[in-house]
Every structure is written in structure tokens, then in C-alpha cells.
Amino acid sequence: MRAFRALTLNTVRAGFRNRIALFFTLGLAVLFMVIFGELFGGSNFSVTYGVVDHDGSTQSQQFVAALRGIKGVTVNTGTRAAEIDDLRNNHVDVVVEIPHGFGAALTAPGAPAVSVVPIQASQTSSSASIADQILGHVLSGFAARGAAPPVTLATPVSSSVNNVTAIDYFLPAMLAYIILQSGINYVAIGLADLRARRVLRRFRATPLRPAQILGAQIAGGALTVILQLIVLAAIGLTFFQAKIYGSWFVAAVPMLLGVAAFVGIGFLLTSAARTSESARGLSSFVAFPMMFLSGVFFPITTLPGWLQTTVHVLPLTWLTDALHRVMNDGVGLDAIALDCLVLAGWAVVTFAIATWRFRWD
Amino acid sequence: MISANGLLKRYGALVAVDGISFSVETGEIFGMLGPNGAGKTTTMEMLEGLREPDEGSATVLGSDVVREARAIKTRIGVQLQATALPPLTRVREAIDLFGALFPTARSTDDMLREFDLESKATTYATELSGGQMQRLSIALALVNDPDVVFLDEPTTGLDPQARLNIWDVIEDVRRRGKTVVLTTHNMEEAERLCSRIAVIDHGRIVALGTPASLIAAHAPGTTIEFDAPHGVDEEALAKIEGVDKVTVDARVAVSTRAPERVLRELLDPDAHWLRRGDDGQAAGIRDLRVRQGTLEDVFIALTGRSLRT
Numbered sequence: 001m002r003a004f005r006a007l008t009l010n011t012v013r014a015g016f017r018n019r020i021a022l023f024f025t026l027g028l029a030v031l032f033m034v035i036f037g038e039l040f041g042g043s044n045f046s047v048t049y050g051v052v053d054h055d056g057s058t059q060s061q062q063f064v065a066a067l068r069g070i071k072g073v074t075v076n077t078g079t080r081a082a083e084i085d086d087l088r089n090n091h092v093d094v095v096v097e098i099p100h101g102f103g104a105a106l107t108a109p110g111a112p113a114v115s116v117v118p119i120q121a122s123q124t125s126s127s128a129s130i131a132d133q134i135l136g137h138v139l140s141g142f143a144a145r146g147a148a149p150p151v152t153l154a155t156p157v158s159s160s161v162n163n164v165t166a167i168d169y170f171l172p173a174m175l176a177y178i179i180l181q182s183g184i185n186y187v188a189i190g191l192a193d194l195r196a197r198r199v200l201r202r203f204r205a206t207p208l209r210p211a212q213i214l215g216a217q218i219a220g221g222a223l224t225v226i227l228q229l230i231v232l233a234a235i236g237l238t239f240f241q242a243k244i245y246g247s248w249f250v251a252a253v254p255m256l257l258g259v260a261a262f263v264g265i266g267f268l269l270t271s272a273a274r275t276s277e278s279a280r281g282l283s284s285f286v287a288f289p290m291m292f293l294s295g296v297f298f299p300i301t302t303l304p305g306w307l308q309t310t311v312h313v314l315p316l317t318w319l320t321d322a323l324h325r326v327m328n329d330g331v332g333l334d335a336i337a338l339d340c341l342v343l344a345g346w347a348v349v350t351f352a353i354a355t356w357r358f359r360w361d
Numbered sequence: 362m363i364s365a366n367g368l369l370k371r372y373g374a375l376v377a378v379d380g381i382s383f384s385v386e387t388g389e390i391f392g393m394l395g396p397n398g399a400g401k402t403t404t405m406e407m408l409e410g411l412r413e414p415d416e417g418s419a420t421v422l423g424s425d426v427v428r429e430a431r432a433i434k435t436r437i438g439v440q441l442q443a444t445a446l447p448p449l450t451r452v453r454e455a456i457d458l459f460g461a462l463f464p465t466a467r468s469t470d471d472m473l474r475e476f477d478l479e480s481k482a483t484t485y486a487t488e489l490s491g492g493q494m495q496r497l498s499i500a501l502a503l504v505n506d507p508d509v510v511f512l513d514e515p516t517t518g519l520d521p522q523a524r525l526n527i528w529d530v531i532e533d534v535r536r537r538g539k540t541v542v543l544t545t546h547n548m549e550e551a552e553r554l555c556s557r558i559a560v561i562d563h564g565r566i567v568a569l570g571t572p573a574s575l576i577a578a579h580a581p582g583t584t585i586e587f588d589a590p591h592g593v594d595e596e597a598l599a600k601i602e603g604v605d606k607v608t609v610d611a612r613v614a615v616s617t618r619a620p621e622r623v624l625r626e627l628l629d630p631d632a633h634w635l636r637r638g639d640d641g642q643a644a645g646i647r648d649l650r651v652r653q654g655t656l657e658d659v660f661i662a663l664t665g666r667s668l669r670t
Contacts, residue, residue: 006461010447010454017449198445205409205439206462207431 004212011220021185026228029174037167047131048074050083050092057103094131095119168243171236172323173296182225183262184283188269192279222263245330254322257343261315264350271357295320315346362387362540367417370403377403379564390541392555400564401544438502442513446486453482463505476500492523512543548656567663579662580654582618587646597634601626
């Protein structure tokens with residue numbers, strides 16, 4: 001046991017000293033969070049509304065002022081034709097039409113309900129969806145003050161129960177990314193290198209059992225991933241103010257199963273490759289498509305239908321899904337049982353095949 | 362200490378080790394000398410419990426290398442060819458790590474001092490010079506204070522200075538009562554270090570004995586080498602009294618057990634066995650060298666090939 005522990009800890013230490021591997025795991029994950037945080041929700045976020053005020057009441061002016069008061073928001077006002085023109089030329093992100101009767105709906109009991117209509121150039125752009133969220137937020141503040149007939153937003157945008165920001169969405173995605181990359185970098189490539197450089201053979205000349213030698217390398221890889229997950233979560237929560245709506249204890253279950261699955265895949269890649277070069281090549285071949293297709297960087301729903309079916313075979317799809325649902329939607333373990341089962345299945349199958357096919361040289 | 366009995370190892374159709382038998386006594390430095398691919402490393406790895414022989418058997422320290430491999434591994438020290446260490450590990454950490462892999466180990470500080478690595482304790486192993494790396498790898502082989510140490514080509518690739526240093530280290534190891542088994546394709550190393558040598562070629566032991574006995578048996582006498590500008594009459598040269606053998610390559614080599622008599626003949630500028638130039642003038646021999654037989658000669662005599670090829 002002492003020998004196993006010493007070998008495992010040596011592997012973890014070497015893992016954290018390996019700057020290249022560290023860059024591709026923790027480093028890139030943090031970098032992605034910075035980039036996406038800036039793009040979609042960071043402090044430099046800005047949105048420009050073009051408001052067309054058909055009502056011209058005190059209330060509609062107060063609404064425009066409230067919108068203006070939000071950090072990063074710019075509001076232009078003008079005629080419908082002028083604002084639509086600005087929207088076409090990308091001078092404004094969203095045109096907002098305040099209908100006749102807006103003020104009346106807020107002040108006079110019994111007045112008919114009205115809807116504020118946002119007009120967007122593209123339904124899918126992220127900045128537009130955030131613009132909608134801000135609009136809805138301001139509007140709901142107004143509606144609360146108002147009288148009986150509610151003022152509503154014509155197209156409700158946020159389908160999520162929680163008010164999930166870009167960084168809240170990217171933190172679970174990046175945790176999944178680290179699990180994928182670590183399994184590749186620390187096990188597939190790491191183990192293949194040890195074998196090619198005859199380090200494994202050198203260990204076999206000690207009283208260690210073969211299973212202890214392999215086990216220590218794999219445990220060391222898994223431990224390295226787990227430590228990186230803790231570091232990344234801490235960075236996300238403190239520096240990026242990411243919010244987690246579910247329980248960390250629930251999230252830990254798919255994460256640990258994911259670590260097992262991807263360490264298993266790494267081990268399998270070592271067994272499949274004869275040299276460390278081919279282990280590297282195979283790893284990229286496996287990691288890159290998964291990274292881009294499994295919902296880490298953009299939702300799976302944007303993929304064509306046939307591809308959506310295909311990516312549901314990949315373990316990263318299930319891991320990303322489980323983490324999003326626990327951390328963003330706040331679901332419990334029962335809701336992600338299938339995801340966990342698939343990940344566990346991947347772990348069992350890859351370890352079984354890898355152990356069976358592994359060659360010492 | 363060690364006894365090998367008809368060890369045989371095949372890799373597919375290739376018979377890498379073809380029935381090797383020998384024994385090693387306590388306190389010996391036993392050398393396996395032979396060219397690359399002769400089967401030295403495979404033989405050693407069978408004794409270390411790293412490879413199972415296809416035929417034959419061997420015992421190390423009284424234990425069977427196949428059935429009791431783990432018991433053997435706690436009591437032997439191993440240095441593999443082209444030393445392999447885990448990546449991004451410092452010298453002190455490497456000694457600590459390998460110490461932790463054995464039930465008992467010597468103190469890391471002692472090892473650093475003994476192998477002159479104290480100043481390199483916090484250096485990454487990959488940044489050591491060739492000689493330092495070899496010292497570390499021998500230190501790692503000795504960290505469990507083994508009774509037998511296996512060193513696979515301990516000086517290959519080192520510069521002459523570092524090689525001399527490693528020879529001192531190995532002699533120190535023997536002085537402390539360890540038995541050493543080493544492989545080499547350097548005859549000087551074998552001659553200087555080894556109490557006994559097995560000359561191995563194509564997976565077989567072609568000769569076994571002390572360096573002196575091997576030379577006496579297979580490369581007796583003296584070799585006289587020289588250049589002849591216009592060539593020599595090989596037959597006439599061979600008939601000179603006292604000449605045992607003549608080989609003409611780039612240089613002429615004459616083997617003899619009566620060097621004084623033969624030299625007198627060779628130094629005659631008008632000798633009848635010297636070919637003359639186009640002008641009919643004789644030219645004496647040049648660049649004369651006289652040397653005693655070496656293990657290199659033993660190897661050539663036994664296999665017809667040079668060790669270095």
C-alpha cells in the first residue's frame with residue numbers, strides 16, 4: 001500500500017508539473033471561461049435598444065429611464081421606421097415597441113392588458129437573448145408596481161426556471177471539458193509515454209505487482225482530474241461569480257462517474273496504440289469531435305437531427321447534460337439517473353477492454 | 362548466487378537466447394560480452410524475473426526466477442538499458458520513490474552522498490548529464506541494498522571521463538560485497554571490471570572464463586600490425602619462422618608467439634615478402650604497432666566478426 005501510494009502521488013505531482021498538459025486542461029478551461037464570460041455576460045457586456053414609444057405616457061418614459069439605468073445598456077428612441085433601419089444596420093440589438101395604452105394598463109383599473117414587443121434581427125443570437133432577459137427583468141419590475149392588468153413581454157425568452165447567466169452555463173461545460181481532456185492527457189498519453197520510455201518495465205523490476213503499477217498510474221490520473229475540478233469550480237465561483245442552482249453533492253456523482261469513464265477511455269487508447277505518437281493521434285481523433293459535438297461549447301439542439309442522435313452515444317454528451325441539469329436547473333439525482341448509468345457503463349466497458357488488451361511493451 | 366540452466370527465449374521465429382547456462386559466485390563481477398542483439402539483455406531480463414524463459418530454468422539467490430519472481434525482486438537491484446524514470450521527477454524524489462517501492466530501503470541522503478549527487482538533489486533527472494544520470498540509475502538499483510545487482514550496459518553512450526567514473530562506482534559496489542552481473546559490448550570495460558566473462562553471440566555462449574584465460578585460449582601471443590605501401594606477399598610472410606597467422610586488411614596483422622624473431626624479419630627493408638613499387642624500389646613497412654591479445658581478438662577468433670559491427 002505504501003508503494004502504491006508513493007507511485008500514485010508521484011504521478012499526481014508530475015501531472016501538475018506538466019505545463020503542456022496543464023494548459024490543455026485547467027488552462028484552456030479558465031481561458032474559455034474568460035472568453036465566453038466577456039462575450040456573453042461579463043462586465044463589458046453592452047446592449048443597445050431602439051425604443052419606439054407609441055404611448056408617450058409618463059409610465060412609458062419611466063420605463064425607458066429604468067432601462068437606461070441598467071449598466072451596459074444604451075437606449076435610442078425614434079420612429080418605428082428609423083429604429084428598424086438601425087436594427088438592419090446593426091446599430092441597435094433589439095427594437096422595443098411600447099404599445100398604446102401602456103401607461104393606462106399600469107395606472108387605470110380595468111384598462112385592457114398590453115404587450116411590449118421586442119423585435120430582433122436574429123432569434124438565436126446570444127446577445128439578443130440576453131437583451132430579452134434584461135427587458136423582461138425591467139418589465140416585471142414595472143408590472144409589480146402596476147395595477148391589475150399585467151403588462152407582459154410579447155415573447156418570453158428564458159425557458160429556464162432559473163435566471164442562468166452565460167458563466168453559470170459555461171462552468172459545468174468547462175468541468176466536463178476538463179474531465180474529457182484529463183482522461184486523454186494524463187492517462188492515454190501519459191501511460192503510453194511511460195510504456196514507450198520503458199518506465200513501466202523499470203517498475204516491473206521492483207516487487208510491485210503489475211496491477212499496482214497500472215493502478216497507480218490510473219489512480220494518479222484520476223486524482224489529478226479531481227483536484228483540477230476542485231480548482232476550476234473554486235475559480236468559477238470566486239472570480240467569475242458563477243451561480244450553482246443544484247447541489248454539489250449531486251453534481252459530484254456524474255463528475256466522478258465521468259472521471260471513471262474518461263480515464264477508462266484514456267486507458268483504452270493506451271491499449272489500442274502501440275507507440276506514444278499513435279496514442280497522441282488517437283487521442284485527438286477521439287477528443288476533438290466530442291468536444292465540439294457534445295454540448296460543451298454550443299447546445300446540441302443546434303446540430304442537425306441525424307447528428308443529434310449520433311452524439312447521444314458519446315459519454316461527454318451525457319456528462320455535459322447531467323452537469324447542466326444539476327448545476328443550472330437544480331435537478332436531483334433521480335432526474336440524471338440515466339446519464340449516470342450511461343457513464344458508469346462506459347467506465348466498465350472501457351476498463352474491461354483496456355485491461356484485456358493492454359500490452360507492457 | 363545465480364545459476365542459469367539452458368535458458369531459451371524465442372520472439373516469433375527468432376531465437377534470441379538459445380540455451381544459455383552459467384553460474385555466478387558471490388562477490389563476482391560477471392560480464393556478458395557480445396555485440397548488439399546477441400541476447401545479453403534478454404538473458405539478463407530472464408534472470409531479473411522480467412521475462413519468462415520458453416525453455417530452461419534459472420535460480421537467483423536460491424529462488425526460481427519464474428515461480429518466485431517477486432521474492433527475487435526484493436533482493437536484487439536492476440538497472441535497465443537506457444535508463445527510464447518517471448517524467449518531471451527530481452533526483453531526490455526519484456530515490457525516495459524507488460525506496461518506497463521496496464519493503465526496506467537505505468536513506469536517500471546516504472544514497473545522494475555515496476553517488477555524489479548531493480548538489481543535484483533538486484534537479485530534474487532529465488536535466489542530468491549522461492554520467493550523472495547513470496550514477497542515479499545505479500543508485501536506484503542499490504536503494505534496496507540488494508545482494509545482486511544487474512547492470513545493463515552501464516557505460517554505453519558515455520564520454521571516456523564519465524565511463525572511468527562509472528567503473529569506479531561499479532568497483533565500489535563490488536567492494537561492498539555485492540555480486541554484480543553486467544552486460545557490455547566494450548571489451549576494455551569487460552577486461553578491466555569482470556572477474557569472469559561469458560562471450561555471447563547469436564544467443565549462445567561461445568566462450569566463458571576469466572579475461573586472462575580467454576585471451577590465452579583464443580588470442581594467444583602477440584599481434585604485430587603495420588602498413589606496407591606496395592602490399593605484401595601473404596604466403597611468403599606466413600612462411601617466416603615463428604609466424605602463426607597473417608591477416609591482410611587495410612593493414613597487415615601478423616600473429617606470433619615469438620615476437621622478437623619475427624620483428625627482426627619484418628624490419629628488413631629488402632625483405633623478399635615485401636612487394637616493390639613500379640620503380641623497382643623497396644619501401645619499408647610503416648606505422649608499426651605491437652600489442653598483446655585482447656578480448657576483441659578473442660571475439661574475432663571465435664565469431665570471425667568484430668565486436669563493433
